[in-house]
Amino acid sequence: MTHKYYEFFCPVKVIAGKSALEHIPYELTGLAAKRPMIVTDKGVRAAGLLDPVIAACEESGLEIVTIYDDVPPDSSTTVVRDIAGIYRQEKCDSIIAVGGGSAIDTGKAVNILVSEGGDDIAKYSGAGVIKHPLKPFFVVPTTAGTGSEVTAVAVITDETKGVKLPFTSSFLLPNAAIIDPRMTLTLPPHITAATAMDAMTHAVEAFTCMAKNPLSDAYATAAVKKVSQSLLSVMDNPKDVDGRLEIAQASTMAGIAFSNSMVGLVHALGHATGAICHLPHGLCMSLYLPYVLEYNLETIREPLGDLLLPLEGPEVFSATPAARRAEASISALRKLRDQLHKRCQLPRTLKETGKVTEDQLDQIAEMALDDGAIMFNPKEVSLDDARAVLQRAWA
Secondary structure, X not given: OOOOOOOOOOOOEEEEOOOHHHHHHHHHHHOOXXXXXXXXXXXXXXXOXXXXXXXXXXXXXXXXXXXXXXXXXXXXHHHHXXXXXXXXXXXXOEEEEEEOHHHHHHHHHHHHHHHHOOOOHXXXXXXXXXXXXXXXXXXXXXXXXXXXXXXXXXXXXXXXXXXXEEEEOXXXXXXXXXXXXXXXXXXXXXXXXXXXXXXXXXXXXHHHOOOOOHHHHHHHHHHHHHHHHHHXXXXXXXXXXXXXXXXXXXXXXXXXXXXXXXXOHHHHHHHHHHXXXXXXXXXXXXXXXXXXXXXXHHHHHHHHHHOHHHHHOHHHHHHOOXXXXXHHHHHHHHHHHHHHHHHHXXXXXXXXXXXXXXXXXXXXXXXXXXXXXXXXXXXOOOHHHHHHHHHHHHO
């Protein structure tokens, strides 16, 4: 694939390592922020993950003015409006989002309201609506998968209309992403597995979809390698700090990759399945990945074959004939999913989830065709094609 033109953009400062959290006060004061608000959820607070963040700020004489810890798994316009009201009431001047994708997206949306004004977040929905820089915003991810800490996108549910509102603007990018392995040490095995496979899928789709470019390729292959080398050892030893850091970095790298190169059919099917059957996003990614790669195979044979090196290492790569490497990459991913299923029963088929019925497949296929991600899939997808991939993923 030749690239006569491409764009690559990632201005987020990444602060990573075993004492990354302790750098938050320095970053805040560097932006003249003195009254931060923390946006998080009950689970994160109950797990004690806020303690090191609060301690770091207190030691530097920085007061956390207020903590909102009631972000739901699927955040809504009402929640965003409520938090923005508290932010204004408490005269805060910055936001620290601590959590998974929902807390981070909520933080992004709150930042739009408190920076732009008003109570109606819906009017800022879409691309390119926000024209000005927002308030200082920091993200501390507690799951290693979504990559939301380095993406310019947020999705919030409008409960009254029953739709998901997308927000896209480079101004949504955090001032800094703080990647600290202490934040993922308490993740349960099935969430560790599903979120890591979310990162793996971001990286694989970034490397095989239409808008790939040399810079996104570098991030994508590095992310694939880190997940391949560290995920199973973290599953076997959950307190492996180095392994946790590797996967957290992989998530960030994959986030940078796909926000510059887009994703494809795996995400289109995953978004539809999440909306209709309420399956977690990471699980959908893990589930559909090999089936979509098989569907796209002849269009992506060369890049998919190249991924065998980060997936399986140099010995397997060199021992595999070039013509068989693409299939070997799919086999490597299937093998990884089998290992995860063995360790934490992460479903490999729709039937194994126990939450999808076969008569929902038509509805999922129809919704997937309307998903923006499908535009970047390397192979054209018809309704029948989507239905056939779903049928293969069924059992």
